[in-house]
Amino acid sequence: MPNPKSIIHRLRPREAALFFGPLALVFAVYYFFSTGFLLYASVQRISMALVNGRWVGLQNFKLLLGDPRFLTAFVNNIVFACVSVAAALTVGFFIAVTLSATYRAKTLLYMVFLLPALMPLSLVASVFRTMLETRFGAVNLFLNDVGLGWMAQSWLIDPTFAYGVVIILFVYIIGLPILYYTANLSTINTSLIESAVIDGAGTWRLFVEILFPIMKGTHRTIIVSTLLTSFRAFDIVFFSTGGGPSGATEITGTYVYNFSTTGTNVGYGSAAAVATLLVTLVLSGLHMRFARKDEQR
Amino acid sequence: MNPSHDFLYRRRHERFAMTAFLVVLAALWAIPLIAAVARGFAFNGVQNFIDVLTQNIGGVSLLRTYLNSFVIAIIHALVVVSVSALAGYGFTFFEFRGKEALYHLVLIFMAVPLTSILIPLFFITREANLRDTLVGVALPEAAMTLPFGVLLVRNYAESLPRTLIEAALIDGASHRRVFLDIFVPLSRPALINLGALSIMWSLQDFLLPSLFLTDVTQTTAAQAVLRFKEVLGATPTGIGRYNASLVLLAVPALLVVLFGLRFITQGLTAGSVKE
Numbered sequence: 001m002p003n004p005k006s007i008i009h010r011l012r013p014r015e016a017a018l019f020f021g022p023l024a025l026v027f028a029v030y031y032f033f034s035t036g037f038l039l040y041a042s043v044q045r046i047s048m049a050l051v052n053g054r055w056v057g058l059q060n061f062k063l064l065l066g067d068p069r070f071l072t073a074f075v076n077n078i079v080f081a082c083v084s085v086a087a088a089l090t091v092g093f094f095i096a097v098t099l100s101a102t103y104r105a106k107t108l109l110y111m112v113f114l115l116p117a118l119m120p121l122s123l124v125a126s127v128f129r130t131m132l133e134t135r136f137g138a139v140n141l142f143l144n145d146v147g148l149g150w151m152a153q154s155w156l157i158d159p160t161f162a163y164g165v166v167i168i169l170f171v172y173i174i175g176l177p178i179l180y181y182t183a184n185l186s187t188i189n190t191s192l193i194e195s196a197v198i199d200g201a202g203t204w205r206l207f208v209e210i211l212f213p214i215m216k217g218t219h220r221t222i223i224v225s226t227l228l229t230s231f232r233a234f235d236i237v238f239f240s241t242g243g244g245p246s247g248a249t250e251i252t253g254t255y256v257y258n259f260s261t262t263g264t265n266v267g268y269g270s271a272a273a274v275a276t277l278l279v280t281l282v283l284s285g286l287h288m289r290f291a292r293k294d295e296q297r
Numbered sequence: 298m299n300p301s302h303d304f305l306y307r308r309r310h311e312r313f314a315m316t317a318f319l320v321v322l323a324a325l326w327a328i329p330l331i332a333a334v335a336r337g338f339a340f341n342g343v344q345n346f347i348d349v350l351t352q353n354i355g356g357v358s359l360l361r362t363y364l365n366s367f368v369i370a371i372i373h374a375l376v377v378v379s380v381s382a383l384a385g386y387g388f389t390f391f392e393f394r395g396k397e398a399l400y401h402l403v404l405i406f407m408a409v410p411l412t413s414i415l416i417p418l419f420f421i422t423r424e425a426n427l428r429d430t431l432v433g434v435a436l437p438e439a440a441m442t443l444p445f446g447v448l449l450v451r452n453y454a455e456s457l458p459r460t461l462i463e464a465a466l467i468d469g470a471s472h473r474r475v476f477l478d479i480f481v482p483l484s485r486p487a488l489i490n491l492g493a494l495s496i497m498w499s500l501q502d503f504l505l506p507s508l509f510l511t512d513v514t515q516t517t518a519a520q521a522v523l524r525f526k527e528v529l530g531a532t533p534t535g536i537g538r539y540n541a542s543l544v545l546l547a548v549p550a551l552l553v554v555l556f557g558l559r560f561i562t563q564g565l566t567a568g569s570v571k572e
Binding site for chain 2: 006008009010011015016018019020022023026027029030031033034035037038041091095098099102109111112113115116118119120121122123124126127128130131133135136138172176179180183203228231232234235239252253254256257260261266269270273274276277280281283284285288
């Protein structure tokens with residue numbers, strides 16, 4: 001007689017349809033079809049009407065890799081991602097640890113840091129944009145009021161400042177790393193810290209030699225999720241600088257968006273999309289591999 | 298960490314310095330929030346907020362955008378929670394070949410950036426005649442959230458008492474019954490967390506509504522920003538009302554975050570721990 005456990009856990013066709021059918025349907029339509037569509041369109045010259053495509057082989061990809069604007073977008077993506085990660089591991093870590101050792105106004109402070117990350121990014125970026133407007137923006141008005149009018153700038157028109165603005169926005173949405181650190185801090189065994197204190201470790205050493213290494217797993221979660229978020233941070237750039245001035249702050253998201261919505265050559269847009277998709281899928285695959293290794297350990 | 302953590306900053310001057318630093322950072326973070334609210338009162342004071350709430354701006358009624366956003370968010374949450382619950386159960390309580398491979402295939406799509414599949418999404422929505430419908434926005438949103446949903450539900454399901462489910466199955470209950478009568482009630486905490494997150498994420502979405510909803514009466518709150526900026530953002534007197542509209546457009550998301558914060562934080566951390 002076969003083991004009853006294996007019988008009750010056996011997946012029969014009816015149950016497969018019930019439990020996995022809906023998921024399979026959504027995935028088939030929205031992911032598998034989409035991926036196939038992109039792969040197909042990326043080797044065609046084809047318009048948004050999606051008829052009369054002409055096979056052009058890898059030409060779209062060659063054009064893409066030869067477009068300095070795409071390369072800028074890609075490099076910007078990496079730069080913004082690195083800034084976010086660096087900010088998360090330093091400022092975010094510090095805020096989370098200090099917050100958890102604070103008594104007063106803990107919830108209020110926590111909300112102030114968390115809220116920007118949980119709001120629609122289109123609104124957050126729009127607020128930044130209107131604050132930095134040259135003529136009526138709050139920043140320039142404030143500088144004029146306090147007699148520092150000479151410091152007022154066209155923040156969003158100057159490429160260097162615009163770049164800085166986007167970087168500040170990426171740092172501004174630091175809420176999720178703080179949330180992850182806070183959650184992990186609550187699971188730490190306090191006796192470890194107590195014994196370190198008894199041994200005479202100062203605040204700095206507690207931070208650097210004990211707390212930071214303990215949270216290795218959280219660091220990795222944060223690094224990967226922040227990297228992936230940066231590829232999805234379309235709204236931030238679109239609503240603050242719009243990718244400008246002249247493509248200086250463009251990221252892959254805004255680049256693909258421009259070719260997807262206005263481009264007459266959908267094939268080219270698809271090639272850009274395929275390139276982005278590949279990078280993110282590889283990142284995600286690497287992450288899952290690491291995660292599994294950790295679990296086995 | 299326990300509140301007994303005086304050790305972290307034991308010396309008085311350290312405590313003082315750290316608190317001061319934290320307060321300065323918090324002040325910096327609060328500046329944009331305060332500036333938006335303060336600028337909302339420019340020129341006309343409270344009247345700005347009243348105008349934005351009661352008048353149509355560029356054909357868009359703010360209150361209507363709230364309704365549209367919430368309808369999409371609710372449909373999105375219902376689809377995500379039910380499909381994730383089914384698949385989460387399936388991945389936990391069935392044994393079959395290739396299960397883990399399939400599970401990882403699902404998870405890997407968590408990373409897909411929405412912008413990169415815009416063209417096919419546009420095609421699918423057009424062919425399915427779902428343009429200019431709220432469902433047409435909610436469905437692709439649900440597809441984007443599902444990988445996370447499956448992860449969240451499975452993580453939770455693995456922690457449930459397996460013997461309870463097995464006992465019911467051995468007694469002859471069908472998987473459908475076990476799912477409805479035992480699994481769903483037991484998983485309620487995880488499903489509520491997922492629902493709260495789904496609503497929040499849907500309220501954040503700008504791209505899909507702006508792509509698929511061309512009718513101004515269907516505009517969502519996150520999408521309306523663009524319209525309001527065109528109409529109000531250009532003139533100096535409009536800036537007050539524009540800022541007022543930015544503040545008011547944030548209200549639905551703000552309410553969800555304030556009332557659902559516990560579920561949102563639980564859901565996010567549960568999803569990150571065992572990825």
